[in-house]
Structure formats: structure tokens, C-alpha cells
Amino acid sequence: MLSPDEKLFGSATINYTEKLVGRIERWQQGGVAIFTDRQVILSKGFSGKYIPIPYNCVKELRKCNQGFFPIGMALTCENRESGETVTEKISLMKRKKWMQIISERAGL
Numbered sequence: 001m002l003s004p005d006e007k008l009f010g011s012a013t014i015n016y017t018e019k020l021v022g023r024i025e026r027w028q029q030g031g032v033a034i035f036t037d038r039q040v041i042l043s044k045g046f047s048g049k050y051i052p053i054p055y056n057c058v059k060e061l062r063k064c065n066q067g068f069f070p071i072g073m074a075l076t077c078e079n080r081e082s083g084e085t086v087t088e089k090i091s092l093m094k095r096k097k098w099m100q101i102i103s104e105r106a107g108l
């Protein structure tokens with residue numbers, strides 16, 4: 001997951017979307033985003049599953065809302081295993097700071 005020479009920028013508690021059917025999704029609580037100099041790693045819920053997203057796989061980054069609250073971001077990337085395009089929506093505090101790190105690292 002993390003290599004010994006990887007620099008950690010920080011982490012944040014997140015909420016995330018869970019896809020239900022088609023484009024229908026709902027917000028869930030309880031996750032973590034870890035930001036390094038090479039990737040962002042998402043941990044959703046209590047499953048213990050980590051989703052590493054290297055910055056070079058990020059295709060689009062945009063703001064979104066969690067309900068009425070303007071604290072979300074939508075991160076569109078290419079899944080390296082399947083090759084399909086995936087959008088992960090998360091909400092977190094200090095969104096501007098984290099979006100700037102992702103934008104700079106991904107070259108967006």
C-alpha cells in the first residue's frame with residue numbers, strides 16, 4: 001500500500017457514496033482518505049478495504065455537495081485492474097486544501 005519512501009501529506013475522515021442501482025447512490029459515514037505524494041488511499045466504512053488511487057490515474061476532479069453541504073469532491077479515475085472509468089464521491093473538511101494537492105499531483 002505505502003512504500004517506505006512515500007511522503008505522507010495527511011489524512012481526513014470522510015463520508016462516501018455507496019452505489020445502489022444504476023446512478024442511484026446514498027451517502028454513508030465512516031471512512032478515511034490518506035493523501036501521499038504519489039496517491040490518495042480511500043478506506044470506506046468498516047470493511048477494511050483500501051482503494052489506492054495513484055495521481056497519474058486521475059482524469060477529473062470536481063466539487064460536489066453532500067446533500068445541501070458543499071463539502072464533497074468527485075474524483076474520476078481509471079481502474080488499473082479493469083480499465084474502466086470510476087467516479088468516487090467523498091465529503092471531507094478542508095476540501096479546498098485536498099483538492100489542490102490532488103490537482104497539482106495529477107497535473108489537472
